[in-house]
Amino acid sequence: MSPSRPAYLFGILALLAFGMATCLEAQVNYRLEGLVTVRSAKAKLTTNDGRVFQLENLPFVEAAKYDGKTVEIHGSVRQADELGVLTVKSIKIVSPDRQKVVLPPYKGHQRPPRLVSNRNGVMTFGNLRWRMKPGDFPRGLEEHEYRIAMLQPAKVKNVYFTLKPFPPEWIAAHSLFIFTLEDGALTTTKGESSNGLILSIEAWQRKDQSYSLTEGLKDAFGISWILTSFEDYMDEIVYRNDRLVLYPVNLSQQQKAQLLEETIKLACVNRQGEFYHTVTNNCTNNLVILLNRVLEPQRKIDLWWLPSMAYNLRATVPVAVPRYLIKKKILLDQMKEIKASEARKTIKDLGL
Helix, strand or coil, X not given: XXXXXXXXXXXXXXXXXXXXXXXXXXXXXXXXXXXXXXXXXXXXXXXXXXXXXXXXXXXXXXXXXXXXXXXXXXXXXXXXXXXXXXXXXXXXXXXXXXXXXXXXXXXXXXXXXXXXXXXXCEEEEEEEEEEECCCCCCCCCCCEEEEEEEECHHHEEEEEEEEEECCCCCCCEEEEEEEEECCCCEEECCCCEECEEEEEEEEECECCCCCCCCHHHCCCCEEEEEEXXXXXXXXXXXXXXXXXXXXXXXXXXXHXXXXXXHHHHHHCCCCCCECCECCCECCCHHHHHHHHCCCCHHHCCCCEEECCCEECHHHCXXXXXXXXXXXXXXXXXXXXXXXXXXXXXXXXXXXX
């Protein structure tokens, strides 16, 4: 028997409350390996792939024990766009040549992009998910083609905060950004073009994993900021028989261009070792973080009701965010809908 609406709502709220109770100290959790160096009473971690974090919550006397040692650190950063300072929760020395457990690979359709260059108003990046592979053979969502793309953020037209509802739709949805673009704004090294770009932030699952809200509270999944062409994501909408609900973002042209540039920069950050979290590092609150990077001070969203104690659910629960942002005049109360039956239409024909 399916749960009643009040019972299900109570369960969701209880789940979110439990999630907040398990992450009082920070918002984004990490597990990293690398080399500790201590200079001038400051400790830093250089990861095996070259990233550098300043270490906090690690007294100098304690840090000195790990100077020059390879360690594993469990730590956290305040939010997904603040990656320079890592608050240490635990640290231990590990052997650089220890034999590691070989985990199953990540699901291919969630591959994160990588920035190649950003100069003269053009951002070049790889791993843009371009289209689902053609053919009538049995397929899964892994069947995609990828491209190296060139993007001119100044040629953005509109931005939509978008929900993809799933059952039960009155409480559950996935959030994403849709950017519509002028002709020639987004091209590939193969000479192709698109008038739309989509950001979808997802729990990056290994091939033996399936997503669930409760597992998302346990540092079980990586996180991937996926960039797709408009056509690719519409392929997925048709494949899944989903629908999208779009709300225009109320920004100036300059802010729209800045938001698109910030989106590409943060989507291309190396997030290896970072964990998705159902409440504090998810598909929705990270869109709010991106908006905060371009909004005027008086319109910025407070992500915490109490700093590091109680998260603002109106900034993280997908179905609650549009109403909240409309009230704050960050979104326009002009909802549009794309159903699976019309998802193959062009952006122009959809009126976007």
